Amino acid sequence: MGSATIWGLRFEWISVEDKSCIHNFVSGSSSGRRISQFRRRNEMSTRCDASRQHLWLKPKFLEATAIYVREPREQHYYETYSWFAKIHEVVRSPLPFLTNSSPSKFGILLCVAIVVLVTAVRAFVVRKSRYKRPGSVADLVRRGQLRYDSRGISKPLKYDDPFNNPLVKVSNSKSTVEMCGKLYRLAPVTLTEEQQAIHQRRRSRAYRWKRPTMFLKEGDSLPPDVDPDSIRWIPANHPFATTAADIDENLAQTNVYQKRGVPSRIQAEHEALHRKLEALENEQTLNRLTIDPTNGQDFESPLKSHINSNAQAEKRSINNQVSDPDKVESSSASEEKPGL
């Protein structure tokens, strides 16, 4: 496994070199070549991650092999720029490194150990970050898309005591309390029932008030048989109140008490539409059954007038449309009918 990893590393390293080879190949002049070579070296040393770095920082034998591996290749592509030759060289190059058994096995073992360590650390980090990953289920719960309790993610709060917990500690003598790490003195409340009653009496004298039951717009006239104290005068331009009760109170009350089914207004609207549709259908069948010429005319006249009014509207100015309300109405009615 270790050797395989090393193989993998070698190939990674090779691929880095390959890219820069292409780069070299493309850049023409010798100065450009040198720059790119320099850059390539930098690139390589910075791009080496921990696992690869140790290859460079290895004991001498590794360095030696590395140099051995590199030297001929560089010469090679400086001279010929031969792509195939390079690849050939590159593929062959790891072999002497591995087969060369003369240096101690200690180095290789160290490599393997470090690679294994790095892999383990990486796996650990990846796994850890998975829990903080945005877009996880935990995130859904945090955003309120999922419920804690229905997923069994959290248990409901067990009743720990807000008066006695690690953050709130009352001293034994009940004279001090430590809250959030700060110490406070506890002063007893001295308010007695009597004092409370005295305050209540004071207030009842000071503020005599009756909850208004009637709301009138300022400027409205006073209805005859009501107690003026029970009236609340609302300014006519009150920003969010209206005194005009345009809601039927009984209906509103039944709406509030409605437990299931379609809400009343939706239901009513639906029924109205239904009735309209039925009426329309009836009308049409009647028209077909009794071929009454006047009826037929009546039925068709809106359509005609619609066409007429459209044609006329093009001719007329917008202002004049208002002067012919009947036609406009009938045209709009005929427009609605097909929709039903």
Added chain:
Amino acid sequence: MLGLKLPTASASSPSFPRNTLNSTPAFLSNNFFSPICINVKPLKPKSKSYSTSLVKASLQWNRKPQLAGETPRVVVITSGKGGVGKTTTTANIGLSLARLDFSVVAIDADVGLRNLDLLLGLENRVNYTVIEVLNGDCRLDQALVRDKRWSNFELLCISKPRSKLPIGFGGKALVWLVDALKSRQEGSPDFILIDCPAGIDAGFITAITPANEAVLVTTPDITSLRDADRVTGLLECDGIRDIKMIVNRVRTDMIKGEDMMSVLDVQEMLGLPLLGVIPDDAEVIRSTNRGYPLVLNKPPTLAGLAFEQAAWRLVEQDSMQAVMVEEEPKRGFFSFLGWS
């Protein structure tokens, strides 16, 4: 399977805001298996391998507030003055209650300046409002927006920003709503919280109509206090006797420097029992921006804990017996040995 478990942990994190530890961050990160860690945060999903019974035994997880009074408890959250934190209070107490396993319907009665949906991060899910219910465009259950974090929390908006409410029967409509919620199939909600608009005009009257108890939110400054006193007077005139106050935006450092009225001063002026004292906390604004109520924060913040305590007291119809008035001066070096 490990791959499934970890996102689970991260997803459920917001629901365990109080289980984390405070001072030592090292605690939070790694040593899952230290016994101290298990004692302290037994419900962290990481410690799943331990049986829950063992965990329960080591801490009093089962303490739950005892629901007092008849359900549904219809609570209006009001203040008189604007911008003192009614909406913040509604959102946080509402979600705290939901987390304590009570079913909650929060009604945004702020007709003109609705923003409870924003604080809860539900703004994109409000399609229907009470106006549509009254009109019969939808049923009540369709207008209820169920929070996906805590499915026993539902939001109901009175109206869309630009629609006008016939003010004469806003109050009536709310009474019907409460009645309809009471008789619904899933059972009556335990709490109906009504976020009242600022001021004492029509919107206020609408909001308080169905309520039988009130939470008065005030800040420790005289403008807010005067309005609070007035509103308390009106509520009492209207027959709402069960009024408790939340003092919001308290800064213990300013109180200590005598730059701010203390909570006990506030109580002396209003004579109301205290439901909670909420410190001024930058986290409040941050959580508003996120559409993620403070009480769900993990780790918990000072203001979040204070809201949770207030919610607990609301359930039990309890009030504060002692307030944290000032920061204890830094004690000597040996204070940790108990020699102060």
